[in-house]
Amino acid sequence: MDFSIQKIVENSEYQLIPLQQGDFESLYAVASDPEIWKQHPNKDRYQRGVFENFFKGALESSGAFKIIDKITGEVLGSTRFYDFNEKKNSIFIGYTFYGTKFWGKGVNPKIKKLMLDYIFQFVDTVHFHIGKENIRSQIAMERLGGQKIAEEEVAYFGEPAKTNFVYEIKKENWI
Template identity: 80%
Template sequence: MNFSIQPFLENEKYQLIPLQQGDFELLYHLASNPKVWEQHPNKDRYKREVFENFFKGAMESKGAFKIVEKSSGDVLGSTRFYDFDESRNSIFIGYTFYGTNSWGKGINPQIKKLMMDYIFEFVDTVYFHIGKENFRSQIALERLGGQKIAEEEIAYFGEPTITNFMYEIKKENHFNVN
């Protein structure tokens, strides 16, 4: 791998800043609302001890970011690159969450576009695991041009196995979100 899966990325409105240990409390403040996790595979991530495991996985991935709004400096959520596969020339984007104040504002498509614009310089395919019951994320990804290609049993970092849909976006089909 001759590229970073944890670069500093930004557009006009947002920054993706590599996650650091000191970011835990800021992210937990957002994550402690049970509503954030209603449709996610592990609905208990609002509990401190469960979120600590989630955050540990983020740190160990060495591909995680905090999402920051440039105008206010507010941390809005987190996302990451993970599971780079050199032989398939692919990577995953996921583990994304936002505080409820960021919902419905068109932030996620801009963040995903920022990530894909960068990573498609290095890979041909981006995959996403989305929980079978996470309808909000399924719709959002389909709007970005994601195609559902499989159903898999996935165990997130230190969490129980759960059914996920696997989506893909190929470099040649990368949808431009304005």
């Protein structure tokens, strides 16, 4: 099987499609809600100019996806694989956001399961950066079995560094 951090990954409900330039407007329509970013380290990402920078970084990462509901065709949000480390046989999953209408409906654990099931064919460890103030995402990560292993400053593409926790899930612990 060919290892790629940006191929279509899907199950019966959702499809992760590699992000393309033409996806900006549909993704920004979701991301323009300030509520999404309230607990996030970069709270102004709902602003068009700030999101344009985020989107540019997502495209340049070559690991970003738009998340589609296969039944309705709706864009739910975005996520990505990044920072593959061949020596440590690890990768990060992150930069995930969903429209608020999809919160509390079990979407995030299903998307993370889809991504983890795929990527654990190729790596032994997956890490996640979670903003220090993002309690909602920390709880979601712990529900998935993630273990907090570190705290570090993370600078995103053209944005100032912010404190993030690093969570880890090992292949041997994934069900």
